[in-house]
Amino acid sequence: MDRRRAFWVLVVPPALWLAAFFLLPLVLMAVVSFRADLRGGLLTFPDLGLRQYAALASTPSFLRLLVLSSLVALAVAAVATASAYPVAYFLAFRAGRRAGVYLLLLMVPFWTSYLLRVMAWKLILGSSGVINSLLIASGVLDEPVSLFLYNRSAVGITLTYVWIPFAALPILAALQRIEPALMEAAFDLGATPLRRFLRVVLPLSLPGVLASFFMVFIPTVGEYVTPLLVGGSRGSLYGNIIQDFFTKAANWPLGSALSMVMLAMTLAWVALAARLVNLRQWLT
Amino acid sequence: MADVRRVGAAARSPAAPSGLGLYFFVLLLLLYLPIALLLLFSVNDNTTLTFPLRGLTGRWYAGVLAEPGLLRAARNSRVVAAGSSLVATLLGTMAALLVARFTFRAKLALVSLAVLPLIVPFVVLGASLLLLFSAAGIDRSLGTVGAAHTVISIPYVLLIVASRLAEFDPSLEEAAMDLGADYLTTLRRVVVPIIAPAVASAALVAFTVSFDEFALALFLAGRDPTFPVYLLGQLRFANRLPILISLAMVMTVGTLLLALAAERLRRAR
Amino acid sequence: MKRSRAARLWPMVLLSAAAALAACTPAPAEPGEVTGSLTVLDWAGYDASDFWIDFQQTYPNVTVSFEFGASDADIYTKMAAGDQADVFHPYTGWLQLYVDEGLVEEIDTSRLTNWDKVPDEMKAIGQFDGKQYFVPWDWGFTSVLYRTDVVEGEIDSWSALFDPAYAGKISMWDDGPGAVTVSSYIHGWDETQITDEQLEQIQQEWIEQRDLNLFYWAGEPELIEAMANGDVAVAYAWQGAYAVLLGQGVRVAYADPVEGRNSWVGVYGIRKGTENYDLALAFLALKLAEATGNNVVNLFYYGHANQDVMNAITDETLKQAFSIDDPSILERTNFTPNLTAEQRDAWTAMWAEVKAAP
DSSP states (O other), X not given: OOXXXXXXXXXXXXXXXXXXXXXXXXXXXXXHTTSSOOTTOSSOXXXXXXXXXXXXXXXXXXXXXXXXXXXXXXXXXXXXXXXXXXXXXXXXXXXXXXXXXXXXXXXXXXXXOHHHXXXXXXXXXXXXXXXXXXXXXXXXXXXXXXXXXXXXXXXXHHHHHHHHHHHHHHHXXXXXXXXXXXXXXXHHTTOOHHHHIIIIIHHHHHHHHHHHHHHHHHHHHTOOHHHHHHOGGGOOOHHHHHHHHHHTSOOHHHHHHHHHHHHHHHHHHHHHHHHHHHHHHHHO | XXXXXXXXXXXXXSHHHHHHHHHHHHHHHHHHHHHHHHHHHHTBSOSSSOSSOOOBOOHHHHXXXXXXXXHHHHXXXXXXXXXXXXXXXXXXXHHHHHHHHXXXXXXXXXXXXXXXXXXXXXXXXXXXXXXXXXXXXXXXSHHHHHHHHHHHHHHHHHHXXXXXXXXXXTHHHHHHHHTTOOHHHHIIIIIHHHHHHHHHHHHHXXXXXXXXXXXXXXXXXXXXXXXXXXXXXXXXXXXXXXXXXXXXXXXXXXXXXXXXXXXXXXXXX | XXXXXXXXXXXXXXXXXXXXXXXXXXXXXXXXXXXXXXXXXXXXXXXXXXXXXXXXXXXXXXXXXXXXXXXXXXXXXXXXXXOOOSEEOOBTTSHHHHHHTTOBOOOOGGGOTTGGGSOHHHHXXXXXXXXXXXXXXEEEEEEEEEETTTXXXXXXXXXXXXXXXXXTOEEEESOHHHHHHHHHHHHTOOGGGOOHHHHHHHHHHHHHHTTTEEEEESSHHHHHXXXXXXXXXXXXXEHHHHHHHHHTTOOEEEOOOTTXXXXXXXXXEEBTTOSOHHHHHHHHHHHTSHHHHHHHHHHHOOEESOHHHHHTOOOHHXXXXXXXXXXXXXXXXXXXXXXXXXXXXXXXXXXXXXXXOO
16 A cells, blocks of 8 residues: 555544534534524524524623633643643653553542542532641631632632643653753753753743643633532533533523534634744744 | 763752652642542441441442442443544544644644544533434434544544654654555554554543543433443432442542553563 | 246235234233333433332333433433433423423323322323323422521521521522522512513522522532531422431421422323333333332332322331321422423523623
8 A cells, every 4th residue: 555545544534533523513513503492303494593692692691701711721721730740740750660650540530430539529628528627626727617619719729639630641741752861961061950940841841731731721611510519609610501501401502602602712712822832932 | 971870860859859759649649538538438337428437338339239220331431431442542543644644735624623622612512412413313322422432532642642653753664665665564564563652542541531521421321321421310319329439439449450450561561 | 827826826925914914913912921122211210120110020021221311401302302212201390391392192091000099289290281291200399408406496488598697508409490489489479470570580689699508509419418517507408308318317307488398290201103102101100000109209208199109108207208297288389380491491591690690
């Protein structure tokens, strides 16, 4: 088989699969978002219009929540990435032969049900939970405090905590690719460990850091499970609203319109980031 | 000429490693704290997750074996994860080869398409796939869940394998072809062995992504629920909770042992 | 040549036709010999054989498979999208939609054994235009559940959910129609005739209520835990939570509000166009039978439509939870009415805005 035939063999299956199970459903959803309701079946196209989008535009609290959810996602991604960096650094340069085992240990919690883990996490954060008990026992508090749970901060903290191990992976991959010779050269030239880190390691690992950041940021914008579990009355995020319209209200057209808006916004963020990355490459 | 040992010693300066190591282990501790709590409650003689503890009991673990629905759901998750990670690894690797080794006009489009699933929230993708399957008259099943999981795993596979491919010199392949191998043989004998570890990690990531995934599974599961979907449904019944926790613990410990064994094997080679 | 061959074939054709006809005539078979399959779209957990034990024992050769829905909206969407389940399990509030969209078969109640054991109020819930479309099965109350060791005195009104005295210790169910129901009870409005202005007011009140509300519960275990460890003292709750907490020794009471308790009923319907009508009917009839009913009550603390089963309850905790000793309770109970699609959309949108409000 020559390269030309190989090209077609390689391109057709993934393209077909993605077109069928990804593009097509999204197009269908876009169409549904232009409908008033689903009466008459799914594949009919009665009067299409922008009424759902109009309804969305005239509900400021939904749009505000979208912006808020993006900001929460931004914060979570930033903190998770920053917190994951030392983990990745440790595994890449300090753990030696045990790095593989440590990495596995890091990943195993992901094979326990997320729902159950967060339920248990609530036990730690709750008013009769571990944190409060410790603070009371050590005399810092007289009464249990409810600020660790059932609010938006709890959502942010829980999400960050859950993401750190995953965020470490792209950074680890980037760090492992740094030529040891570069590090040695820096040392030879008299750089202190700190300088070597700032001037050699960090810049070279930046693609991994960016990958990490976006890997956390993007799914978090649409997050809805964590707010349900620990967010309390005020912790709902945009994803909860979408979820509600699909699973509580059976209002697919409105849910689809909300989803399309979120999709557009996320694409905008990514496009912005792509611009920034190019800018950085141009600067360095 | 720097003494190699000195470089090594300086690299392991005393202050930093204990700091970093401590950080790592504290994090690990925090990660496992909920799991330790779950383990505790899986032997607690109470149906709610509250303190004080009420005494040890093994009946939840015994109960797991008596719950065919529960075990089937766990099996379903494994099947879907295995199937979808296999297909995703295959398709993602194909796409990675295209991205890293070929130039063609629609390359940007293909890459964007392959990476886009990362950007679409699962609730949106799940709902739209439900629309699609309903419109096409396809019944919901483990297969529909698997199809969705494949879609969301492809980006991870693509990124992991493509970055590995980007690292090593294509001239190796050119050399092989110059020596008379056709492209298929070159792939098989030269490229695949080199990218094999990356492909393996990609498969593992794809498996992990699918196994506990529940937003898509909730929309697309039919008669056979995956474990997270089953779990969510069971949460309506308060007194089922400990049995679910026990199974989750069995699965976690089992996976941990499997993974450690695999790591042992890998290092032994 | 051709004719003689054809002539020889005719007797064979006649014989085969006769045999086919004979096979077609429905011979009344013993239940134990009936084979076939049935698909049920139900909520997770109800596939346990405890909940259809009578059918399983009477028709051991029928294969029953289950599909799962995660919510009423999910079940409705699946049925509307053409799900092929023969039997499905929605709850009050959603039934009108199935009738309007022509998704259910009429139920031949003369073939339902145990139908006479179902109270008339429950039968009425599944009736539309004089026709029976649904068979009631599980039911329960909704009321205000509260910790007697935290709350002073008795709670006798739904307005307790809005009482600043319990700030930070209230938990409401995460449901828009549920919220509208509570508000309509408190204000004395007709639930089925909520105007736009009334809905606006309801929305505003629930937005303000967020300052008093700790979290919205989506499943009973969440609520039970929070009440058990004292995070929540007053909640909108079903009697299942009450029974579980009583059983754990937590000091709780289940209010009998002046506006009346609410009651919800789960029903089973048969999909329009199913080929398994007879089997489906038998399934529903046996769902009403005693052993199944006892399991529903004792294993999951839900009420059962079979009145004999309810009257036979001896467990003190359950008797308290269902107010068995108070025969007039059902008269003072408001059953959830059926919503139109517009109401459902408006009320869930209202709730989404409550959750999204700054």
